[in-house]
Amino acid sequence: MGLDIKIPIGLMFTIFGLILTILGLVTKGDTAMYEQSLGYNINLLSGLIMLVFGCFMLFTSRLFKKKTEE
Amino acid sequence: MQTTFSLSTIDWAIILIYFIFVLGIGWALKRYMKDSSAFLEAGRSLPAWVTGLAFISANLGAIEMIGMAASGAKYGMMTVHFYFIGAIPAMIFLAIFMMPFYYGSKARSVPEYLKMRFDEKTRGFNAFAFAIMTVFSSGISMYALALLAQVIMPLQIDWNIMGIHIGEFDFYLMVSAVIVLVYMVLGGLTSAIYNEVLQFFLIVIGFAPLVFIGLKEIGGWEGIKANLPENMMHSWKFTGSAGANPLGVEWFGVVMGLGFVLSFGYWTTNFLVVQRAMAAGSMSAARKTPLIGALPKMFLPALVVIPGMIALALSNMGELDIPLKAGTNIQDFDKVIPVLLMRYMPMGVLGVGITALMASFMSGMAGNVSAFNTVFTFDIYQAYIRPDKSDKHYLKVGRWTTVVGVLASIMTAYVARSFNNVMDFLQLIFAFVNAPLFAAFLLGMFWKRTTGHAAFWGLIGGTISAALHHGFTLPAGGSIGVKGGFFGLLHTYPSEMAQNFWTAIYAFSTALILTLVITLLTKKLKTDDELKGLVYSLTPKIKDDSKYWYQKPEFLAIIVGAIAIVLSIIFW
Numbered sequence: 001m002g003l004d005i006k007i008p009i010g011l012m013f014t015i016f017g018l019i020l021t022i023l024g025l026v027t028k029g030d031t032a033m034y035e036q037s038l039g040y041n042i043n044l045l046s047g048l049i050m051l052v053f054g055c056f057m058l059f060t061s062r063l064f065k066k067k068t069e070e
Numbered sequence: 071m072q073t074t075f076s077l078s079t080i081d082w083a084i085i086l087i088y089f090i091f092v093l094g095i096g097w098a099l100k101r102y103m104k105d106s107s108a109f110l111e112a113g114r115s116l117p118a119w120v121t122g123l124a125f126i127s128a129n130l131g132a133i134e135m136i137g138m139a140a141s142g143a144k145y146g147m148m149t150v151h152f153y154f155i156g157a158i159p160a161m162i163f164l165a166i167f168m169m170p171f172y173y174g175s176k177a178r179s180v181p182e183y184l185k186m187r188f189d190e191k192t193r194g195f196n197a198f199a200f201a202i203m204t205v206f207s208s209g210i211s212m213y214a215l216a217l218l219a220q221v222i223m224p225l226q227i228d229w230n231i232m233g234i235h236i237g238e239f240d241f242y243l244m245v246s247a248v249i250v251l252v253y254m255v256l257g258g259l260t261s262a263i264y265n266e267v268l269q270f271f272l273i274v275i276g277f278a279p280l281v282f283i284g285l286k287e288i289g290g291w292e293g294i295k296a297n298l299p300e301n302m303m304h305s306w307k308f309t310g311s312a313g314a315n316p317l318g319v320e321w322f323g324v325v326m327g328l329g330f331v332l333s334f335g336y337w338t339t340n341f342l343v344v345q346r347a348m349a350a351g352s353m354s355a356a357r358k359t360p361l362i363g364a365l366p367k368m369f370l371p372a373l374v375v376i377p378g379m380i381a382l383a384l385s386n387m388g389e390l391d392i393p394l395k396a397g398t399n400i401q402d403f404d405k406v407i408p409v410l411l412m413r414y415m416p417m418g419v420l421g422v423g424i425t426a427l428m429a430s431f432m433s434g435m436a437g438n439v440s441a442f443n444t445v446f447t448f449d450i451y452q453a454y455i456r457p458d459k460s461d462k463h464y465l466k467v468g469r470w471t472t473v474v475g476v477l478a479s480i481m482t483a484y485v486a487r488s489f490n491n492v493m494d495f496l497q498l499i500f501a502f503v504n505a506p507l508f509a510a511f512l513l514g515m516f517w518k519r520t521t522g523h524a525a526f527w528g529l530i531g532g533t534i535s536a537a538l539h540h541g542f543t544l545p546a547g548g549s550i551g552v553k554g555g556f557f558g559l560l561h562t563y564p565s566e567m568a569q570n571f572w573t574a575i576y577a578f579s580t581a582l583i584l585t586l587v588i589t590l591l592t593k594k595l596k597t598d599d600e601l602k603g604l605v606y607s608l609t610p611k612i613k614d615d616s617k618y619w620y621q622k623p624e625f626l627a628i629i630v631g632a633i634a635i636v637l638s639i640i641f642w
């Protein structure tokens with residue numbers, strides 16, 4: 001099918017990753033907010049993982065492939 | 071503890087972004103939907119990793135997400151039987167032995183394969199039963215979504231439109247129905263599959279933090295162990311007798327009932343999952359589909375079963391209140407996932423977790439609608455209503471069938487809402503219809519003599535025998551009615567699971583024996599030439615086109631099997 005699914009997956013997780021990473025950085029040190037997650041800055045952690053995953057999907061997608069392959 | 075979530079703007083933004091992507095995928099696919107094959111079969115062009123993830127995601131709807139977490143709290147590690155023995159052997163069998171016939175025959179659906187292999191009436195029976203089942207499954211996913219949404223996202227909706235009262239439940243039902251409808255009409259099966267892949271990653275990434283923090287709080291595996299009875303911490307150790315384990319089934323019932331009949335009946339003949347493999351781009355990709363799906367499938371218990379166990383362990387420690395079922399003092403384990411989300415997730419990740427749950431329910435809906443579309447268009451409309459029309463005509467019918475499928479699902483969602491035990495009732499019907507079907511496939515694919523009459527009457531007989539067995543037995547503590555016993559009581563099983571497994575075993579055995587006997591009494595109507603590519607002994611061995619030995623389905627099957635065995639030993 002003409003659309004490479006890696007592109008929307010990569011885009012969405014990059015956006016989610018950015019939102020959570022920034023949120024995590026902004027709320028860093030907010031102990032009240034992260035009390036329920038046992039003190040882990042879970043937004044920053046998840047955000048970074050999503051960012052890495054999203055970028056990986058984008059870089060391996062057809063967007064970044066040489067024309068010879070497809 | 072509060073019973074509703076308070077969502078922040080960021081959580082709402084994440085949910086909204088997800089909806090934009092879902093609709094965007096449909097919109098981007100629209101221009102490729104030029105014929106009925108593109109719309110209803112994804113043009114048979116998708117790579118194996120996409121169809122493989124969709125293969126398990128299509129099944130990862132409301133019933134699995136909520137049901138398996140609840141089972142984790144009820145049966146503990148026994149629940150992994152639904153993942154290891156209850157899925158992996160069947161997936162390997164489908165990939166290695168059955169996919170060559172499904173994919174190679176060019177059948178567009180499971181019922182169509184039945185017509186090619188047997189006859190029209192066998193196809194008709196399966197097509198109608200399947201169409202009804204998918205509409206109900208889709209409706210149940212929709213119902214679960216609306217139910218969840220009104221709890222976690224209260225909007226205080228109380229509208230009155232032309233005398234019809236619209237509350238939150240109705241609002242969320244309509245919103246989800248419209249979204250699914252739009253992306254399915256635009257992109258057909260490809261849309262459904264792509265969104266299933268998106269959903270898979272969302273569930274993994276959205277639920278991993280929940281499990282991580284939950285395990286931290288309880289003190290890891292040892293912490294769960296210290297707070298749950300020992301027979302909930304093992305999968306096989308207590309299956310020597312039915313009374314010793316929480317599932318109430320002994321090893322024979324687990325292996326034969328769940329591992330063989332129910333699992334093979336579901337994973338190898340249910341068009342909802344088989345359709346994903348059929349959408350693959352090549353025979354090799356089609357055969358790898360169930361195997362690639364099997365790899366993450368084995369690790370899903372960590373994301374859905376473990377949270378259930380954590381919740382029960384916390385509740386045993388007095389650290390967590392699991393809400394009670396309305397009007398009773400029984401803990402409602404169906405609420406385990408939302409309760410844990412509420413407990414551990416601050417704003418931000420909370421939005422992702424809720425999005426993952428909604429994605430699972432919506433694609434549970436869309437998956438069923440896509441399978442319904444194909445079966446209705448090819449096996450009911452083209453077969454019985456309007457044969458010999460142009461391909462354009464069937465593409466149009468496929469689109470309109472989506473509308474019909476979604477409308478029918480809305481109706482069943484309301485049915486599920488108004489009858490308490492409609493879910494039990496449906497699971498019953500599925501068990502009655504699915505178990506005998508595997509007998510027809512097994513004999514049909516591996517014994518060329520098997521006749522159409524035999525397969526058809528085997529199916530009918532198997533279904534009747536399932537109903538009889540259910541009607542004469544009851545689970546312990548069950549009352550006569552949908553739980554069984556309506557023909558009189560001959561036997562009481564220790565649990566509902568035990569009764570289900572044995573119903574399946576009876577249905578399958580009856581179907582197998584009937585098909586065997588009737589085959590020997592009837593004339594073979596199809597010539598060997600007609601059965602070429604449909605039956606094992608008459609199909610030339612396929613040569614796999616993988617470049618390297620480690621890319622071959624057989625090698626992947628060995629890896630999958632080995633991991634499943636190792637995991638079973640670890641969690642013995």
